[in-house]
Amino acid sequence: MDYTVFADYHTHTYYSHGKGSPRENVEAALDRRLERICVSEHGPGHFSFGVRGKKLEKLNAELLDLRREFAGRIDVLCGLELNVMGFGRSDCPKGRDAYDIIIIGYHKSVPPFNKTALGVWGESLLGIKNDPHKNAEAILAAAESCRANIISHPGLYLKVDVPYMAMCCRQLGILMEVNSARVTMTKKELIAVKQAGCGLVIGSDAHTPGRVGDFELASRAVTEAGVWDAVVNARPV
């Protein structure tokens, strides 16, 4: 059975370190015949790419205008890709409920505001051997604190216990992302996510309009693992 992905919930623009405008991302999504497009810029806690303050307000206003303009043709969603700032901490700005989609992921270039973040930071920056189970707990607690909808690229920069994360995500109603810029979960892990009853979501993580709706790498991984029926933004064609 063939599947088509009808929504891209993970795209960036020039508001952070992407290349295109929000409008260009929306137009690219229309060209790709997507039904929904979300601009999910890096959260304010990211040193270099974080969108904050007036710039974030401007972006959100622009997305609302685009939503009105494109209504009936494509759903334009307002999102953010937040950062894990420590154990159970995110950089969620005020007004969480104004966002349609909250993604959270572990990124570098984020200061550890909380010493319990050492478990998260240890491996990539401090050389401390850490525990994939604890890393998963740190990220899950941060995801819960901001009521995240999606955990982006699980395992990127930092090993996580994927089956455990999937079990918790199912209970919390959080989706795990199959990132199409770089697939971060193995075939075995993707199967474990499905077996845990957790939903998967494919995201392009596009940083240029040309990559909006580019689901090639993720689709290949999902096909190899045979887990299409767990992907919430895909349907059989």
Ligand SMILES: [Zn+2]
């Ligand atoms: Zn990311």
Ligand SMILES: [Zn+2]
């Ligand atoms: Zn991203």
